[in-house]
Amino acid sequence: MGGKVTCTLGEVKNRADFIVYWGGNPAECHPRHFTKYTLMQKSKFLPRGRKDRTVVLVDIRETKSAKAADHFLQVRPGKDFELLTILRALIKDQKVSEEQVAETGLSLEVLKDLIEKMKAAKFGVMFFGMGLSMTRGKHMNAAALLTLAAEMNAFTKFVAMPMRGHGNVTGADVIMRWQTGYPFGISLNRGYPRYNPGEFSTVDVLVRGDTDCAFIIGADPGATMPKPAIDHLAKVPTIVLDPHVTHTSRLSRVHITTAPAGIAAPGTGYRMDEVPMPLKPALQSPYPSDEEVVRRIRETIALRPDWMTNQPQMIEAQI
Amino acid sequence: MELKVIENATCTFCGCVCDDIELHADDVRIHQAKKACVLGKSWFLNHTAEKKYPDALIDGQPASLDEAIEVAANHLYEADMPLVYGMSNTTCEAQKECVAMADLLGALLDSHTSL
Numbered sequence: 001m002g003g004k005v006t007c008t009l010g011e012v013k014n015r016a017d018f019i020v021y022w023g024g025n026p027a028e029c030h031p032r033h034f035t036k037y038t039l040m041q042k043s044k045f046l047p048r049g050r051k052d053r054t055v056v057l058v059d060i061r062e063t064k065s066a067k068a069a070d071h072f073l074q075v076r077p078g079k080d081f082e083l084l085t086i087l088r089a090l091i092k093d094q095k096v097s098e099e100q101v102a103e104t105g106l107s108l109e110v111l112k113d114l115i116e117k118m119k120a121a122k123f124g125v126m127f128f129g130m131g132l133s134m135t136r137g138k139h140m141n142a143a144a145l146l147t148l149a150a151e152m153n154a155f156t157k158f159v160a161m162p163m164r165g166h167g168n169v170t171g172a173d174v175i176m177r178w179q180t181g182y183p184f185g186i187s188l189n190r191g192y193p194r195y196n197p198g199e200f201s202t203v204d205v206l207v208r209g210d211t212d213c214a215f216i217i218g219a220d221p222g223a224t225m226p227k228p229a230i231d232h233l234a235k236v237p238t239i240v241l242d243p244h245v246t247h248t249s250r251l252s253r254v255h256i257t258t259a260p261a262g263i264a265a266p267g268t269g270y271r272m273d274e275v276p277m278p279l280k281p282a283l284q285s286p287y288p289s290d291e292e293v294v295r296r297i298r299e300t301i302a303l304r305p306d307w308m309t310n311q312p313q314m315i316e317a318q319i
Numbered sequence: 320m321e322l323k324v325i326e327n328a329t330c331t332f333c334g335c336v337c338d339d340i341e342l343h344a345d346d347v348r349i350h351q352a353k354k355a356c357v358l359g360k361s362w363f364l365n366h367t368a369e370k371k372y373p374d375a376l377i378d379g380q381p382a383s384l385d386e387a388i389e390v391a392a393n394h395l396y397e398a399d400m401p402l403v404y405g406m407s408n409t410t411c412e413a414q415k416e417c418v419a420m421a422d423l424l425g426a427l428l429d430s431h432t433s434l
């Protein structure tokens with residue numbers, strides 16, 4: 001997500017006096033987010049800590065995180081995009097009808113009050129979770145929220161940040177962006193990177209049966225993906241690198257046990273705000289690290305003739 | 320067995336990546352993960368340095384690492400449209416190797432983010 005208006009969690013901790021969580025449940029999914037980065041910390045600019053901050057939760061149901069918030073806005077499921085668009089209109093004093101607001105499950109009064117508070121803030125931040133970016137509208141919802149954050153800067157400082165989930169998924173985004181220019185959903189089959197989620201994203205590729213060999217590392221799609229995707233993984237030669245024998249390993253042709261990253265393998269991991277952190281493994285594993293195994297596979301492949309110079313037909317066929 | 324204390328260790332279970340964890344570990348397992356939350360604690364305590372699984376499995380049968388690397392490389396090289404996927408629970412160094420390998424193969428490359 002290049003071009004987003006964002007900051008680091010250190011800035012949030014020290015400066016954010018208005019915090020919105022949208023479509024996420026940090027109390028249960030990111031348990032130390034409140035205490036370590038957002039709500040509870042005291043700082044030079046917010047000496048009274050929690051008392052100096054206003055916290056709003058927007059979600060489709062009242063989760064445990066609602067208890068920690070000052071205001072809870074219950075949006076009707078699937079209406080996040082509408083709500084964000086209405087907020088974007090309201091901050092610019094454009095006219096919005098009661099009916100349009102009612103569709104989102106909220107009232108104009110509540111939204112006007114919210115906007116007043118947003119504009120009165122010195123430093124606002126909006127965290128958004130999968131409840132926003134994985135439901136109806138998907139990345140368009142995330143884009144609407146990022147635009148709202150950017151537009152709020154006409155009035156006061158405002159930033160947005162995705163609440164990234166498991167492990168080092170932020171690192172994967174960063175590394176792919178650095179190496180290919182795109183964060184995910186990439187095809188290198190023409191010898192240069194192309195980006196097209198929906199076409200090159202894994203679920204779609206697997207459901208369509210568009211791959212004839214899958215290399216899976218640090219993930220267990222055999223436990224999480226829809227059944228047609230898993231069926232295809234079982235059909236083609238699948239190679240799995242994982243510290244455990246996973247669901248995916250059981251349907252794979254090759255499983256290689258590796259040392260768990262951060263526990264027995266050293267390296268770097270990215271925090272959700274894209275700050276890299278060194279890992280400090282406590283144990284010595286009897287297994288090699290992911291890094292070592294992938295490098296050895298790559299070196300073995302590199303010994304063979306290059307496929308691109310071998311079969312340039314795709315390029316010629318295009319001309 | 321000697322008990323080590325590792326200060327300011329990093330938890331990568333969730334996106335918070337807390338880097339203030341105090342780990343108490345012997346050679347085999349981590350006994351305590353101070354300051355970590357419930358999720359982080361169970362993550363640290365559930366991994367051990369025991370040899371619970373074979374080095375590798377080929378078609379479900381235990382195999383050596385060298386064999387597995389050879390077979391994996393073969394499958395990937397022979398494929399017309401290989402896919403490199405995942406990269407969540409691993410290090411940036413390994414992710415970089417994955418991108419290099421996908422580049423070499425002319426593969427599809429994707430992470431959890433696309434789900």
Ligand code: SF4
Nearest residue numbers: 032330333336337359
């Ligand atoms: S200690 Fe808890 S909050 Fe911190 S990174 Fe680990 S799982 Fe996340």
